Amino acid sequence: MKIAIICTLYPPYILGGAEKSTALLAQGLARNGHEVTVITTGKTNCKETIEGVTVYRLKNMNIYWRYPQRDKPLTKKMLWHLFDIYNIGYKKSLENLLLTLKPDIIHTNNLCGLSCIIWDIAQQQHIPIVHTLRDYYLLCPQQTMIKGIKSCQTQCLICKSYSVIKKVMSQKVNAVVGISNFILNHHLKFGYFKNAYLTCVIPNSIEPHNVSQYVTDNKKDVGYIGRLSPEKGIELMIEAFINSNNRGSNKLRIAGTGNKKYTDYLQQKYKNESIVFCGKCKSTDFFQTISLLIVPSLWNEPFGRVVIEAYSSHIPVLMASNGGLIELAENGISEIFSTDSTNPLTNLLNKYFNGSLYFNDTLFEQVLIQYTEDNVIKRYIELYNQLISKFQK
Missing domain, CATH: 3.40.50.2000 (Glycogen Phosphorylase B;)
Structure with missing residues (x-):
């Protein structure tokens, strides 16, 4: 054809x-x-x-x-x-x-x-x-x-x-x-x-790739990768992380670029040893540094391919319940949250950090078949x- x-x-x-x-x-x-x-x-x-x-x-x-x-x-x-x-x-x-x-x-x-x-x-x-x-x-x-x-x-x-x-x-x-x-x-x-x-x-x-290793240690660093702009919910995510019971032992890693004025503002406002701005990164490399992805979009994402990219690296996802994102949610490897306030995401992060939020690593390959x-x-x-x-x- x-x-x-x-x-x-x-x-x-x-x-x-x-x-x-x-x-x-x-x-x-x-x-x-x-x-x-x-x-x-x-x-x-x-x-x-x-x-x-x-x-x-x-x-x-x-x-x-x-x-x-x-x-x-x-x-x-x-x-x-x-x-x-x-x-x-x-x-x-x-x-x-x-x-x-x-x-x-x-x-x-x-x-x-x-x-x-x-x-x-x-x-x-x-x-x-x-x-x-x-x-x-x-x-x-x-x-x-x-x-x-x-x-x-x-x-x-x-x-x-x-x-x-x-x-x-x-x-x-x-x-x-x-x-x-x-x-x-x-x-x-x-x-x-x-x-x-x-x-x-x-x-x-999803682009097929071989992940050399998944996160196997006990570290619970969480992360975001994508465009750095207000509608992506970056500040809601950071505030939720700061309000969580992380106690500074785990980091929030933020990868991506955006408008220089906005990225400078973020880095000035959130000077914190637990918050790391990583700049532009290849997603497969970035996923090696985290054990949980956050997708906090405030706008109606048409799809959200970063979610399935995370799944392909066996990284579970916390995602906003906006637009097409919710259609990518899968029991056992993801959780959704409302973006009306920081509380829903903070509560999920608290559960994750204290070990009461579980994900099933055996489900990723089954879910990825459709993609x-x-x-x-x-x-x-x-x-x-x-x-x-x-x-x-």
Whole structure:
């Protein structure tokens, strides 16, 4: 099968879990014998092959490129998002590429930067479209649906204005996939994808790796890894840890980077020998230093791939009950907590430190089956075939 995968960024340009998940999907499909092409954005037009996947990078056609993310003046941001509603600058390149590639199916992912124009072009060329929801780009120009540190329950006037055309364009999509039930239902309730033949949930896959050793000593260091930003609940986590009965014998290790002003603020405010800011780390290395992961997100995470990455390293997880995270909770290897105050997380940490919170190490491999590459690829191939069959009738 000839599959064209469309996404904002593709490795080595990575901003978060979406890029990792899309790359794992593309490479997995290629390993399964399919002809996979990725169309993404870049500084310049170029073509390369990565892990059996042909990658076309199209020169940025907006006022700046999204990588790396840097603070921009408000007027520039507003203009960027205005052009990104329907970026006509990519029209000719995308039309010519698809006419040359003649894919059996187009699979769009994050579209921030390329815009929804791809759906128009695919429909004009009679190519069936699958879209995977990995963020809130279609509902919110910031892709997050966050105001302050809390998730928005409705669209504000600005988001509605920027999203009108995207909502109309979504009706051209033939099949839509949510990486969680939460993100799929969140879009459907706003009236998106009304004409989709198929809707389903397929989780992200986990990258297979061999962990050289799991934490085997009696140390109970806990940790967080990810972006350092207010909506991620970093301060709630730190306060809960400080309020716990840890007594300084175990550490809270915080890995990741973020806005320099915010990271400096965190490190100044929380000067404590028990709190260690580790900077940028590889997750598999970081998991060797902790025995419990905390995911304290205040916003509605679409999925939370760090949870399954922790599971794959046999690290149990305490996770916030927000968004798609709760769907990753598994009895015996994780616990969920409310983020309304620090108390629920503090109580769980107290139980963990005093030894009354138990996890079952034998359950990890059983849980991970649903996130294996083979399982996820199989489900996408089944979806592609169903859609092509319906499309041809």
